[in-house]
Amino acid sequence: MTRMMRILCIALLTIAGLGASSIPARADDKCERRIHQAEDKLRDAVQRHGEDSKQARKRRHELEEAKRQCGDHHDMDHHDHDHDQH
Numbered sequence: 001m002t003r004m005m006r007i008l009c010i011a012l013l014t015i016a017g018l019g020a021s022s023i024p025a026r027a028d029d030k031c032e033r034r035i036h037q038a039e040d041k042l043r044d045a046v047q048r049h050g051e052d053s054k055q056a057r058k059r060r061h062e063l064e065e066a067k068r069q070c071g072d073h074h075d076m077d078h079h080d081h082d083h084d085q086h
Contacts, residue, residue, distance in 0.1 A: 031070035
């Protein structure tokens with residue numbers, strides 16, 4: 001029975017390790033998707049309401065926020081890599 005538990009523990013740790021290694025890629029995909037959606041919404045607002053409309057301003061703000069959040073995430077990744085090299 002202990003051998004079976006050991007095998008199960010190793011399998012679970014392996015699965016957890018594989019899952020954790022794909023988290024940054026998923027975060028980047030989610031980030032890119034969020035930016036593209038914000039760009040699409042901005043383009044739609046400009047077409048429907050005009051370049052200087054309050055709807056377009058709101059969508060521009062949302063796009064900038066998405067870019068800022070993604071930039072923060074991206075910068076943190078680069079900082080971690082730079083820190084590891086020193």
